[in-house]
Amino acid sequence: MTLKTVYIQTFGCQMNTADSAEMMLALSARGCISCQNAQKADVMLINTCTIREHAEHKALSLLGRLRKWKEAKFGRVIIFAGCAAERLGGEVKKKFPHVDIVCGAKSIDAFDKIIEASGLFGGAPAGAEPPAESSPIALVNIMRGCSCKCSYCIVPYVRGEASSLDFDEVLKNIQAKLDAGAKEIVLLGQTVNAYNYKGKNFAALLKEAVKLNGLDRLRYLSPHPLFITEEVAEVMATEPKIAKHLHLPVQSGSSKVLKEMKRGYSREEFLSKISLLKKGGIWVSTDIIVGYPTETEEDFKETLTLVDECNFSGAYCFKFSPRMGTPAFSLKELPVNIVEKRLDILLNKVKLNAKAAYKAQEGTIQRVLMESPHNGRTLSNFWVRTEKPYKTGDAVELTIKKAEESILLA
Ligand code: SF4
Known part of the structure; x- marks a missing residue:
């Protein structure tokens, strides 16, 4: 039996990364091996995200380009999976007839059955085992x-x-x-x-x-x-x-906007969760949406003061992206220049806070789990670069000599 090589392109969050790994396990059990070079691959698995319009466009434009990739070698297979696949459903094959298999996010658990039903993959080879981590x-x-x-x-x-x-x-x-x-x-x-x-x-x-x-x-x-x-x-x-770190999305510092977003908590309730976590020595990072359609200057200022009060060790800041089918889609968007200006101000504030959080680690001794010979993370999720190489996977006690913008040096 000839082994099929699989190239995986994952968009979006870590749940998608985990789903891609699960799908790869199912493919491995059918005699496929993973490969890092798309041009040499027999199977292209695209695991998509639809949380922002931009992410979905990226996946669809890749899909368009893959028509030539598929024609270049007989027997190539394209699998389109994940959240955009779920949202678009049957539309995908109509628009991109070169796609062989569509597996929406709700069907990932049934991926093995879906590839079996496609008839494009064989059964499990004798003695097939999941690859080691x-x-x-x-x-x-x-x-x-x-x-x-x-x-x-x-x-x-x-x-x-x-x-x-x-x-x-x-x-x-x-x-x-x-x-x-x-x-x-x-x-x-x-x-x-x-x-x-x-x-x-x-x-x-x-x-x-x-x-x-x-x-x-x-x-x-x-x-x-x-x-x-x-x-x-x-x-x-x-x-x-x-880990003494939590990535806890707040999305806005204004109770009014949080209510409109239907987040289920107020600014004050969020702050009380933060103090609960901080009492236990836990650092917090967050996600913030800028320019929600009803966000006023006052609301935005409340987000800025919340960032200072929480002293986040980092934050991902996003411009509001309207998604069809959600309640906020029908709201009138704020002018782009206002949203971009607010995003700039917020990014600067977040950067200053993160810098202070990294600076606070100077001189401390940290247990660092190495993710590559010179890079690892502390228990509080700060990135560390080491002068000396260590074995990947080793946990080492290191003194933090210096903090740079978003990395600690040891
Ligand atoms: S908690 Fe809210 S933002 Fe997070 S996935 Fe659910 S609906 Fe989306």
Whole structure:
């Protein structure tokens, strides 16, 4: 049997990265191997994102260009998967007839059946085994979908309602990744800390996961402020293997805008979650949307003051992007020049805060998990560059000599 080589292009969040890895496992079990050169590949798997219009356009324009790629070699296969595939459905094959398989985000769990039904891949070769982990970090999905329905977000429509994966299966999956060589596990879900499987909540999962053999570090993405409970904050503060960092999206500093976004919390409630986390020595970074259609100058100023109050160690700032099918799509957008000006001001503020957070690490001793010979991350998620090379996957105690813009030197 000839092995098919697979090139994967993943757009979007880490959940997509994890989904791509799962799809690759299914392909590996059918005799495929992954390859890093698209020109040499037999199979092109594009895992898409639709959270912003720009991300979807990028994937579709790649798909258009792939017609020539497919014609250049007989037997090539194109798989279009993920959130844009879910949103566009049957439209994809109509517009791009060179696509062989479409697998929407809600069908990722059925990917194996979908590729089997396509008849384009053989059965599992004898003795096929999942490939060993090469990175010290492994991503593990613990939830699918989201039930929050924020006014601007398309995720619940393309990924469906939230559902938690089986508690014991999740632990088994983590153990398998650790046995394959992973040192750090990242638990993933759209509202990961809303996890609840038959009464076993997220804090219970964290407490069990830290006991697993071979685990060095545990992180999770993306939490929702609503589900940061005292219990979760307590486990994070007291379990030494859980990262002392959280990426907690706030989206706006104005209670009025947060209400219109249907985020489910006010500015004050968010700030109280931050103080709960900070009491436990946890650094927080965030996501912020600039130029939500109803955002006034006053609202924007509240976002700026919130950034200062929270002292975020980093923030991803995005311009509002209207997505068809969401409640915010029908709102009149703010003029582009206003949104761009606000984004510039915010980016400068965020940069200053991040700089101060990095500076605060100077002179401290940090346990750094190496992700390549000269680069690793501290337990609080600060990037470190080392003079001396270390083995990837090793955890080393290092003194931070100097902080540069977004990197610590050791
Ligand atoms: S919590 Fe809100 S922003 Fe996050 S995925 Fe769900 S609907 Fe979208």
